[in-house]
Amino acid sequence: MIKFDRVSKRYASGKDALRRVSFELPAGQLTFLTGHSGAGKSTLLKLIMMIERPTQGQILVGRQNLNGFGNRHIPLLRRKIGMVHQNHQLLFDRSVFDNVALPLVIAGFPKADIGKRVRAALDKVGLLSKEKQNPIMLSGGEQQRVGIARAVVNKPPLLLADEPTGNLDPALSAEIMDLFHDFARVGVAVLIATHDLSLIARYRHRLLTLREGNLIHDGVESATPTAGDWYGA
């Protein structure tokens, strides 16, 4: 679903955020992405979302090379990617329903269709009864689930999550992870960027570890990275 081929990113400041990073995420696989702050996690996500462009190398999403994409293709790319944020990025001037419906409204779905799909997504995350509420009335875990419903409402083949369990207790984190597992099971490629070592240890999934822009680990073998792995022993 995603392929990075020797991708480097150097910012105008001269900082090398990513150095010749290569990996592939197949459909239906759940992958963790980890590394300390500044290791390049955010840059990697920004490159997939085309918020930034790589300095070198190729990124393929689906079978399409992002290097060939002009700025006007960016919205269409983003419609294929569900994005879950640590701070949820919900809009508090509208209901839960309208928050989840936003990607469908933007993509131009007929009204009747929107209602069905939004309710299906809310049902999936267990918030069907709260569709009329303002998200500000919901708990942190519920807000995160609204964010997930919005990310998956138009059934994207790729789901990115940036610290999705950052502010949640272990029980709520487990609920969120269960949802991600469900999406992977139906064929969605899920990439979860996280600092949460306990989360990574609990679920033995494939793990990508970044350090100073280099991909230093890719696999399930030593599933629990140590602080040494991040900072260099």
Added chain:
Amino acid sequence: MARNPKRPAGARSARTSLGDHFTAWRHHHRDSLADALGRMRGTPGSTLLTILVIAIALALPTGLSVLLDNARVITQGWDGRAHLSVFLKMDIKEERQRALAKDWAGLDGVADTEVITRQQALDEFREQSGFGDVLEALPDNPLPPLIVVFPSNNEPAALEALQQRLSKVPEVDLAQLDVAWVRRLHAIIELGQRLIGVLTLALAAAVVLVVVNTVRLAIESRREEIVVIKIVGGTDGFVRRPFLYSGFCCGFAGGLGALILVGTALWWLGGPVNQLLDLYKSEYSLTGMSPATALILPLFSGALGLLGAWLAVSRHLGEIEPQF
């Protein structure tokens, strides 16, 4: 890792047809307009202030140009053809006056002549000036016989040559060229028009800037929403549309406001001005705006609002990008 054979091939992305897209595009235009109006209603204070500023800025040149149009209509009667007023000596008899007029009509450079006898001049003066009673009190008719000479050539040099020539005729007291002051008046009106043009440009720019600022603040207050829309794949057009509509609506409402202001001012001035014109026995009365002006002004103002919104959006929307 062995793949699970029972696993489905993959989630299918939701797809939409071209017809759906068109319907959605239409709906989004309608929703954007509704959204723009809703937000204007949501902040009545600042919206009203913006509209009022635009209305005042546009009322000024509009009002002035209406007054200038009136001035032009009133002076049109004076404009006419350039002519020479040749006043004869008081003792010239009517027969001699008519003979002279006939002679001059045959001169080179003269198209026509018109005789105004002393009695005709008196009657006309009495009728137009309102000083009839004063004239009654005078023992004699103080007005000289007059021949109005219409030249065939309106060139200033030819007119002056003709004036010189007629001045030398012994019966002539004074040959007066009645064209200089008309020219001056026209020059003043022309100047007024230019000034209104400059004023219109300056105030139109002010309208655009007012809308730029209003929309800039609106963009700033909706920053989070714009970020979310961009993340979930909203096009720039989708983000831009509500702001463009609100710019147009502000401009349009401001234009209507300007119409109301100018209309009120004309109504308020109408009474005294018509009274004044009446005192001068003028048949003119103050005319208001033409229907074309009333139609064009709000649309023009709406276009200025649209331009302002466009400038603000293209300047500030690019700065708002999703961050992680």
